[in-house]
Amino acid sequence: MKLYKINSSKIKKAIICKNVNSTLVNKDIKKTYIPKAGDVAIFKIKELGKHTNMQSPNGNNIAILPGDLIMAAFGNRYATEQMEGYVPTKYHNTYHILGQGGAIGILASLHAKFELIGPTTLSLVGYVVNDNGKVINTKYLKTETITQKAIPINTNPKIILSLGTSMDSGKTTSAAFLARGLKLARKKTAYIKLTGTVYTKDKRMVRDYGANVVCDFSDFGFPSTYLCSTDELLDLYYNLLERVKPYNPDYIIVEIADGLLQRETYALIHNKEFMDNVSGAIFSSGDSMSAISGANMLTELGCNVIGVTGLFTTSPLLINEVSQRSHYAVLTGEDIMTKEIINTLDKNLNESQIENKMAVNI
Known part of the structure; x- marks a missing residue:
């Protein structure tokens, strides 16, 4: 050789x-x-x-x-x-x-x-x-990792998903706006981009808008997460949570790439271990119909939809369609990017906890 x-x-x-x-x-x-x-x-x-x-x-x-x-x-x-x-x-x-x-x-x-x-x-x-002639692989290279343990359920910090209908529906922008609003409300925020293809623009944007710590799959050497197994994604997720834990965030915003029907996204939102760890989700869409249908899909899976947002909120007509045809709160960029967003979150998350307790008692 x-x-x-x-x-x-x-x-x-x-x-x-x-x-x-x-x-x-x-x-x-x-x-x-x-x-x-x-x-x-x-x-x-x-x-x-x-x-x-x-x-x-x-x-x-x-x-x-x-x-x-x-x-x-x-x-x-x-x-x-x-x-x-x-x-x-x-x-x-x-x-x-x-x-x-x-x-x-x-x-x-x-x-x-x-x-x-x-x-x-x-x-x-x-x-x-390397010196032994073995091909170098970037996954977890020079990165201390922990073997996957059980992901904590319903504990602080509160985990908010940023999901959407597809690529470029507004997920990262919504996550950045939420980080800004939480910063103005004097809350510490972490941002994790769990899936996607390596390019650090998204996490840098959310950092610039106010997140105290940001990280993504590429920090553990993943060129992309496409075609990863669900077990590998859960292991990656656990290590990303451990990465932000020392910063003691009040909220962790977790963005999942692409739309609800994409392979890895679909697997994660249908995974009980992953979803039991989530307090709620903001859902981004480019139009009114997909905003409602996507939020409905998440609701049917038992996910607490905090509100719908994304590109469609730049159109007053589309906002009206969603408001008139669904019960979901429409959150514009201005709504999310103010300190009052903490009131929306607190109200929504508290109501969700009460509903879950009532469901258990029934």
């Missing part, structure tokens, strides 16, 4: 590889080794498409150009407004950038708005390995 030492100054490293310090590359196995999600490799940019930048370990976006060498990790992606892609099951002459944070795979489908642009293409140079 012959290993090559790379000049790190000539490599542009993606943020998913921030904890990778090895400069050893095995080029000989590139056609025989079958990668797993999180496996690290060196790629050469062939042709630019949708992605012309990559997020670096310090969070800044850096330009990438044909001929550049980058360090990134294999990962799957599910993004209804962008692309679908998978970790390859065999060697390919061409690979694709699936996410700006450094998720690499083989494109399966692309949103029509990007068809003329296409994906950015790469060739595989070799796999990054």
